[in-house]
Amino acid sequence: MKNPAIKKRTKLAEEKSVSEILILSDGKIFAHNITLEMAGVLTKLNPADVAMSRRATRKNFKNALPN
Amino acid sequence: MICAPPEKILRATQNRPALARERARLARAALADCRLCAHDCGVNRLAGETGLCHAGAKPRFFSAQVEVSDELELMPTFSVALSGCDLRCDFCITGRESWNARAGVGFEASQMAERAKLALQRGASTIMVLGGEPTIHLPSALEFVSLLPESAKLIWKTNAHGTAQARELLDGMFDVWLADFKFGNDGCAQRLAKVSDYVRVVQENLLWANEHSDLIVRHLLMPGHVQCCWRPVAAWLAANLPGVKVNLRAGFWPAWHARRHAEFRDMLSPVQNDFAFGLAQELGLNLIS
Numbered sequence: 458m459k460n461p462a463i464k465k466r467t468k469l470a471e472e473k474s475v476s477e478i479l480i481l482s483d484g485k486i487f488a489h490n491i492t493l494e495m496a497g498v499l500t501k502l503n504p505a506d507v508a509m510s511r512r513a514t515r516k517n518f519k520n521a522l523p524n
Numbered sequence: 525m526i527c528a529p530p531e532k533i534l535r536a537t538q539n540r541p542a543l544a545r546e547r548a549r550l551a552r553a554a555l556a557d558c559r560l561c562a563h564d565c566g567v568n569r570l571a572g573e574t575g576l577c578h579a580g581a582k583p584r585f586f587s588a589q590v591e592v593s594d595e596l597e598l599m600p601t602f603s604v605a606l607s608g609c610d611l612r613c614d615f616c617i618t619g620r621e622s623w624n625a626r627a628g629v630g631f632e633a634s635q636m637a638e639r640a641k642l643a644l645q646r647g648a649s650t651i652m653v654l655g656g657e658p659t660i661h662l663p664s665a666l667e668f669v670s671l672l673p674e675s676a677k678l679i680w681k682t683n684a685h686g687t688a689q690a691r692e693l694l695d696g697m698f699d700v701w702l703a704d705f706k707f708g709n710d711g712c713a714q715r716l717a718k719v720s721d722y723v724r725v726v727q728e729n730l731l732w733a734n735e736h737s738d739l740i741v742r743h744l745l746m747p748g749h750v751q752c753c754w755r756p757v758a759a760w761l762a763a764n765l766p767g768v769k770v771n772l773r774a775g776f777w778p779a780w781h782a783r784r785h786a787e788f789r790d791m792l793s794p795v796q797n798d799f800a801f802g803l804a805q806e807l808g809l810n811l812i813s
Contacts, residue, residue, distance in 0.1 A: 474589040474590075475587060475589070477617075479777050481791070485791075487775050487777045488593070488775075489593060489617055489775070490587065490589070490591055490593060490603075491591055491592055491593035492589060492590065492591055492592065493590065493592055493600065496592050496593075508813060511596065512592040512593070512596075512599065513592070515592055515599060515600055
C-alpha cells in the first residue's frame, strides 16, 4: 500500500508551472512569472545579463518544486 | 541621555495564525456589504451579488509556483495569484485572469498552505499573495495566512486600492507590502484602468503600509507616461516617503488590451528609460531591483 504522504507529495509536485516570454523583432526578450528553470534558460540566452544570472543561481534553493 | 527613536516594527504581529483566523471570520462577514476596495460597491457577495470586480465569495487562483522574478530580497518566493481584480488596466500582463474572477481553479486555503509549506522547506524565502488583486479575496487570503508558520515571511502584493476596512483587517498579517503606484494622475488612471480618485487612495494606502510593515513601491514605466505618471509619483515618494524602497520597472510590454491606446503601440524608448532613472537619481529615491 502506498504511503499517503508520498502520494500527496507526488500530487502536489505534479502541478504545472508557467512563465511567459516575449521576444521582439530586435531580439529583446521580456519575461514574467520567471521560474528558476526559466531564469536558467534566459541566462543561457544572454550570459551577460548579470541580474538574471543572480536569479538563476539563487543559492540554497533545492529546485523549483513544488509547482 | 539621548534615546534613539524607536525602530519601526517590521515583523508581523506575534500569534499571527490565531489572529488571522479571527480576521478571516470578520472579513468573510464583511462580504455581505463589500467595501474592501475603494470602489465601495456595498454589494452582498455572500448572497451572490457582485460588484465591479465581479468576484464571488469563493476565490479562484490561476498560478501558484516558485518564482525568481520579484525583488532580489524576496526571492525565491512561492507566489499565489488569485483570479480577479478591482482595476481594469488595459495593459495588464495577466489580463485574461485578472479581469475574470472565474478564471483558474478553486482556491482551498488548506491545500495551498501545504504547497506553501513544502516550498519553504525546499528553500523558498517568502510566500507572496497576489492577484489580480488579493484585497477582493481578503477572507480566503487571511484563512491562508492562518495556516502558515508564524515564522514565514509573507508578502502582500497589491494595487494599493483597498479601503481603511481592508487595511484594518490586514494590519500585522504581512511582513512586506509590495504595492503598485501605477499612475501619477487621476486622468491616466481613469483612461487606462477605469478607476476614479486613484491617486488619493493609493497615497493613503502607501502611507499606512509604510507605518505598519516593510514597504516596497513598484512603478512600471509606461511608454508616453514618464512625464505625466512617473514624474509626479517620483516627486511624491521623495517628499512623503523618503528612503522607501522603490522598484522602477522598465519591462513594459503591450499585453492584453494595451493596443487600444496609441502610446502603447511602441515600447519604452531608451530616452524615456534614461530620463526616468535619471529623475529617480536626482530625487534621491532608494531604487532596488
